[in-house]
Amino acid sequence: MEIDIVTKLSCFMFCAGVLTVLLRRDTILMLVGIELMLNAVNLSLVGFSSLHGELSGQIFVFFIMVVAAAESGVGLAIIISLFRAFRSVDREAASELKW
Amino acid sequence: MMNELIFYLLAGLVLGSSLAVLLIPNPMYATLSLVGNLLAVAGIYALLNAHFLAVVQVTVYAGAVMVLVLFVIMLINNRDFEARIPSKIYFFLASALVFLFLYILIPRLSSSGEASNVEGSVRSFGLLLFQDYVINFQIAGILLLAAMVGAIMIGRRSGD
Numbered sequence A: 001m002e003i004d005i006v007t008k009l010s011c012f013m014f015c016a017g018v019l020t021v022l023l024r025r026d027t028i029l030m031l032v033g034i035e036l037m038l039n040a041v042n043l044s045l046v047g048f049s050s051l052h053g054e055l056s057g058q059i060f061v062f063f064i065m066v067v068a069a070a071e072s073g074v075g076l077a078i079i080i081s082l083f084r085a086f087r088s089v090d091r092e093a094a095s096e097l098k099w
Numbered sequence B: 001m002m003n004e005l006i007f008y009l010l011a012g013l014v015l016g017s018s019l020a021v022l023l024i025p026n027p028m029y030a031t032l033s034l035v036g037n038l039l040a041v042a043g044i045y046a047l048l049n050a051h052f053l054a055v056v057q058v059t060v061y062a063g064a065v066m067v068l069v070l071f072v073i074m075l076i077n078n079r080d081f082e083a084r085i086p087s088k089i090y091f092f093l094a095s096a097l098v099f100l101f102l103y104i105l106i107p108r109l110s111s112s113g114e115a116s117n118v119e120g121s122v123r124s125f126g127l128l129l130f131q132d133y134v135i136n137f138q139i140a141g142i143l144l145l146a147a148m149v150g151a152i153m154i155g156r157r158s159g160d
Helices: A003-023 A027-052 A056-086 B002-023 B027-047 B051-076 B088-109 B122-131 B134-155
Strands: none
Touching: A003 A027, A003 B002, A003 B027, A003 B088, A027 A056, A027 B002, A027 B027, A027 B051, A056 B051, A056 B122, A056 B134, B002 B027, B027 B051, B051 B122, B122 B134
């Protein structure tokens, strides 16, 4: 199996994640876009690990999963407290620091 | 041959579901299509002989983290999602930026090579993790504990 296709697939996934973060106005969906980007990076790491025959890349993917779980837990807590403060999850609602 | 066929099927699933995350207006369905994306990526991991990571992807990522996100979406339960279309200028600006990124990146990614048969089984993965990377493993545990305490502190009401 060609690794080329795996890296291109992960590139496409990363761009979809970037566009999700930039264009979606829902804060939860911005978090989902970040998960998509992290997952794209994991896919490319596993592809390169398989290309070079080196298992350390998969260890990196494991630690990225740990960090993603921690990030998503804290991010969801922030979103819930944002919803309590503004009664909305729209990112334009939290514009108190805008001048 | 069979592996190639399954790989292209999974690659199509990954492409479609990542576009669905971007384009479906309902947040619930967008998150569910992310779950489908994660499952398809787990299948690709299994095809690349990363068996342990495939299992972790299904149980931890698609199982635990995504269920947490879906819980929060159901808890918040906003019904005004159809009004949230970004303005056209932002849409074209962001799309142009991303296409520029792809245009620069794709020709430089031609690292052609076949997948080797490095075995990411539970045995070899665990031996490497607990021999060379044991300190990192402990630090990851501390990070998870800190994130848990932080999430509880941020998420609780200010009164209690």
